[in-house]
Amino acid sequence: MKFTFVSLFPNLIEFYFQDSILARARKKNLFKLAFVNPRDFSQNSYHKVDDYKIGGGAGLLMQVDPLYNALKFIQNEEGEPYFIFLTPSAKLFNQKDAKRLSKKKNIVLVCGRYEGIDERVMEMFANEVFSIGDFILTGGELPALTLCDAILRNVDGVLGNTCSLEEESFENNLLEAPSFSKPFIFEKKGESFYTPSEFLKGNHARIASLKTTLAFCKTKFFRPDLFLEHKRKK
Structure with missing residues (x-):
């Protein structure tokens, strides 16, 4: 199983897999990680990835082009990745989702920043869109880690004792x-x-x-x- 995190701050994510159960599972090659930074796909000389909202409103929004280019790159490299976007304005993620998604082979978790992601990118790529609760965070990295952790617990071999899943x-x-x-x-x-x-x-x-x-x-x-x-x- 492979997880690709699309994030402007991949360092916020990678450390989570350096210890404990998930570190051991990663060493056993039960799953793989990849990181794609939309900033690397910006055509702006300053690698700018945000801009003001059309129609006004506070804060900046992740631009279409860098994120589109990043996701298109993943699509071309991986074939048929399963794109999941993290945003507060979506259905709540639950344990049934974690079990169902543990059967996927290639999941891409798209992390928003600033005031979120241009809606058109989600319309073009999203297979599913999830929220982890009725509150606002500074970015989608924590929700993406939450989904990844919950999904991996249901992958065969990740937990030492699979019976523990039955009483959770x-x-x-x-x-x-x-x-x-x-x-x-x-x-x-x-x-x-x-x-x-x-x-x-x-x-x-x-x-x-x-x-x-x-x-x-x-x-x-x-x-x-x-x-x-x-x-x-x-």
Whole structure:
């Protein structure tokens, strides 16, 4: 699997893959990375890639030409890449999207900057457009990393234990149940905090039942929207 990041600031992205699970997966060649900077495709002598909006408005916009040229270059090099644009004005990315996209072979993540990307470029190239939440960031690099991380977790061999995917949040529209590690009793400042006793008895059927109940309660409290969706599909 290959990810190509289209960004004016590739250094903000590459460091993320130097440690931990994704670094090990990259060394095993489970995925490859590439970086394309639209500034390298600017025909302006100053490598300018932004300009004022037509019709007025605050801030600058990424120009059509440099980004178009960069994406056309990728298209010519890769054949049939799957272009994903990151922008706040799009559908929310979710776990189902991560699983579905993990089957793709060649994903291009296009990171906006300034006040965003000229809409015409998205119309010409975008296979999908995603947002990671109802808030604004200074650029699309963090959202692109978020998508990449979430997608790669679902690629065979990236996680050491694939069973961990089965109990994660958003499976069956439920949040993950609370988790606990040793010690069984944690004491701090005269108070004792206990692990649920059912977790210590070795009855896996009852533990699974309790986890389902706790996940149900947690979802109902923190994400009533997911709770209603779970109830609807039950």
